[in-house]
Amino acid sequence: MVGRLSRRLAHGALLLLCSVFLSYVIASAALSPRAYFEDRQPRPSAATVNHELALLGTDDRTPVLARFGQWSWRAVHGDLGRTVDGDAVNAEFGRRIGVSTRLLLIGTLVGTGLGVLAGVWAAVRRHRLPDRALTVFSFLVLSVPTFVLALLFKEGALWFNQSAGHTVIRYTGERTPGLTGSLATHVKDRAVHLALPAATVALCAVASYSRYQRAATLDVLGSDHLRTAQAKGLTPGRALLRHGLRTSLIPLTTFFSFGFLTLFTGAVFTEQIFGWPGMGSWFMESAQKGDINSVVAVNLFAAVTVLLAGFVADVLHAVLDPRVRSR
């Protein structure tokens, strides 16, 4: 079991290495920091541009492999380089990581939790009102692209604020700048800001997780071991509770690692639309500026979280299912 997980970790590390390399090469090929510098007003001289590029380690006259070598040498020592604006990527990374992780974590936890509950509920009440309502709900949500959903929320909040006459729902940024007051005020402020983005991310997750959990629960409801539990004298409800839930969660762990990819993309959109200073919006801004170092840093973050989600899914799978433990 420990061997299996450590093998997964080694595999993950290899994937991480390759993906960082790949994203560095792709970013270097696709982005042009030179153009960013040359577009500055007043237009800097070629020598200045070359100097700036060399400082960043993104001079396109050096072969990409050599640049990657320099970048990774620094990265191994804990320095992810500088942004095109001259700030340390590490500092920017530190500022933004909390914002994104909060959104991802809340989205994942709320989405998975509610999704599982809703799925089980729908399966138990299948073909009755709760099931049908949930089906319609998840169909609708799954049919609205995340960015449209976020926009709808935003417009809805705007409309609501306008009709209320003052700002009830704050949806821009993750906190009110320059807010003073006690800790409670700050917490409340953040919570208000969090509501809509978190709801956007979580809603998409609830819609898809509930569909999968419903199917998994239906499978378990028809399984032999649940019939055995009833033959022992458990009522159907208790049988599902004691023997069905755990087994029905097993297939979900596999879905979890893939669902996380969708969730991540959704979070990028959401950050961008709600103006959250997180990894997603950083990525978009950097991509437009041709900021290779920042783009690679966000890709690194993405790869690590995706791999982490996969690893968590693996651990959960092993915890839930003794059959994989002995494998």
Next chain:
Amino acid sequence: MTAPTVLEVKDLRVSYGDAGGRALPVVRGVGFTLRRGEVLGLVGESGAGKTATALALLGLLPPGARAGGSARLLGTELIGLPVRELARLRGRHIAMVFQDPLAAFNPAQRVGDQIGEALRIHQRPRPTGELARRRAMELLEGVRVPDPARVARSYPHELSGGLRQRAMIAMAIANAPDVIVADEPTSALDATVQAQVLDALDGARRATGAALLLVSHDLGVIAGTADRVAVMYAGRIVETAPVDALFATPRMPYTLGLLGSVPRPDAAVPLTPIPGTPPAPGGAGPGCAFAPRCPLVAAQCRTEEPRLAGSAGHLAACVRQDALAECSAAGLFPASAPPRRTPPGGAPLLRVTGLAKSYPLPGRSAALGRRRPRQRRLALERVDLEVRRGETVALVGESGSGKTSTLMEIIALGAPESGSIEIAGYDTSALSRADVRRLRGAVQILVQDPMASLDPRMRVADLVAEPLHAQRYPKAAIAAKVPELLRRVGLDASDAERRPHRFSGGQRQRIALARALAVGPELLLLDEPVSALDVSVQAGILDLLRRLRAEHGPACLFVTHDLAVVRQIADRVVVMYGGRTVESGAVPDVFGAPRHPYTRALLSAVPLPDPPAARARVRVVLPGEPPEAAERSAGCRFRGRCPVYAALGVERTRCEQVTPVPVGADPLSGHTAACHFPHDTEGAPGRLGSEPEEHPPVR
């Protein structure tokens, strides 16, 4: 003195809803009574309604099914009882043993806890977890599980099939129920393990005094276990009688045919295939459901469904009971092939010598490109066998003995890991591409599940033509050959346009056989070709194989776990154990005087469809389980379960240190056994010193 009735079933009816919302009757008025301590065998072929009857009693029918009629357990009506009250009875007064214990146990909970839960549901005051665990271990001990503490701690997938089923029995009897319903409790198990499980079931029943409803398709199991038997056909009980009377003087043509189609391990007799197939649910009637297949059918049979009638507890739903009295099974349902023949002699077509095959142990991958030497497990250690032209050789053994692996090594037509395979004079380790193509035509294989081996998306004509295309036959020749092949296996040429799912199991196996015969193979490999079929259908396929053999068909290597089938079809038999050949010889010799202790045990575990003979027989119940494929080791693999070894004194070191090799006469014609202490031809155990010791034991 008659014991009190515990379960009384009257006019039980079950129907399943089909996709269109119609109700399909699968049980149509079943009635029986069970008395305390009694064993009632409910026997029938697939689709007869046995399982639906059993599930209806516990209220565990799948959603969409409806039950009607009456089933009274100790006076309480079960049909229509609210779920909460039913739950109070289930597990305490009526318990069930399911067919597939791997699926029936919760995969994510320890076996001991699952047994303990059965106690904690019903016992008041509710036992503590500790007490329940202890009781669970006692229950496991009660069903003769070795090392109950380990089993209780295990998860279901960590146990062998036999242990799982015994744990399931322990769980069923946890609350000393009044009725145990066992649905095909041994149908997926090896004969030796089946004997252990039936023993455990019998012991459990005696210990609790429960009545047992034993549902099975296996007449051999029923003959050895039941007090009374009820035969089901198309959702009804068509005959019921005390076990001896039913087997001796069946009063319903179906029962007679069914009994006649069961192969016996003690004699080669013609089997009686029952023509036709049972009606689909809802397709029976208006008259007797068996009338379309019955040779004794009268006009009255087609209009009115007969009721059970008779005397002295022997009832049959047949109006021709009197006419049946003068009939024999073979007379009523004649077979087409001659049962006996002289085995062909001549040069070997297939010669396998010292064949070995091992697999890497799973779980260790070459991550990061670092390869470490993996542990390997041996599927085959040393297999020797020969098949002559036109001969049928059976390869037998328990699951995991390496039978199928041997077939797969032969059909692979590649170089074996060690040893050699020679087919029609070609050594498979040195074949050119052209040789391989030629041999692909000369060797064909027929596998257990005919549905699985036929691509469901292809027409029968394309299926049968596929090997001909692969051998590059011209199109015109193929078109001419297909109808002829279908006729040869007893199908209609018009069947060629249909797809395999339109056919019954037996017909599908005929299609598969037509396909295997298409290119005129010299050697036909058969992997459990009849074990997925009902006995009456199986009899038809065995009859067909015999007829093909009489028509100078290919030589056959026939892999099976069923020794009774071997007796009917094979000229010679090769017995495998743990990847090694342990005994081989002509079928009458090996069955008449088995020399290896394993063969003796295997033979004695085969259920006999003959109640007095089954009772009179001395059974060698082997302890333990068939071995998992193991690492290479010295000595005899069987010694851990061997009764001869157990009785030996100091001589047993020889079994521990020297790997036995086949001894006996000329390996081609003679009877050999790979045992240091083989039984002699009179059946007495051999003694030390009968063979000179060539290699002194190594210290």
Next chain:
Amino acid sequence: MSAGPTSTERSTETLVLRGRGASTGRALLRSPRALAGLALVAALFVLAYAGPYLTRWSYTDIDYTALRGAPSADHWMGTSRIGQDLFAQTVRGLQKSLLIGALVALASTALGAAFGTCAGYFGGWVDRVLMFVVDLMLVIPGFLLLVLLAPRLRGFGWPAFAGLLAALGWMITARAVRIMTLSLRERPFVAAARHMGVGPFRIIARHVLPHLASFLITDATVAVAAAVISETGLSYFGFGVQPPDVSLGTLIASGTDVALTCPWMFFFPAGLLLLFVLAVHLVGDALRDVLDIGSDRAGALR
């Protein structure tokens, strides 16, 4: 060992239920969900391709007399802030989105099928290499790569963009196909064909792919929705379809900040997008039921 006679019996039942072309079609037409979905998809396609001929405005025309005009008899969906006819623009955008969606779905499903069957059927190092590629491409969210690469391919127009979407969207299909191929490879009828000497690619074509057909059809259907969502999302953020060409994404983007004052500029394109994705999901879900694939794709993703 034998699993008893019941196993064959059960497999017969499922196979009888498993539809071939005609019966699948009939079953689909019986499902109200599928009917509604199919009708909607058809209607949207008609709208997208017939729409431009219904109005006298082209999507590039500018009506200086009507800036930010509300829907009217002249401009059925109103006009944009610079006076473009929104109906003409929306049907043009719909056309582009549907075309890209359909092509991407087709291409990515085909890629997934090719990778998956080869990895599953050949096993060994072929499998290991292909699956490493899949894993690698799954580690970085494809959207990020799209954002990076799409501007570079701008010069090649929307087909290059569609190709990029397909190239980054086949991995999950490939994994599912691989798992199914692994089990198909062990099915006796495939083994039987091998034993008869049928070649590997012929086996994949004749015995493996036909059995994956129902999965692939359903997968492609759902992939259309996914592709349209990706396309509009990217275009919304300015990385996809470029002006003067329009897609639903660019229209939504330009309508967003005036959604409350000029709701037609936001809600017509967004509504059509929603309708289309919903319709595709309805068809996909009905197909999944009819073809008996099981709504749990995760099970095949191990």
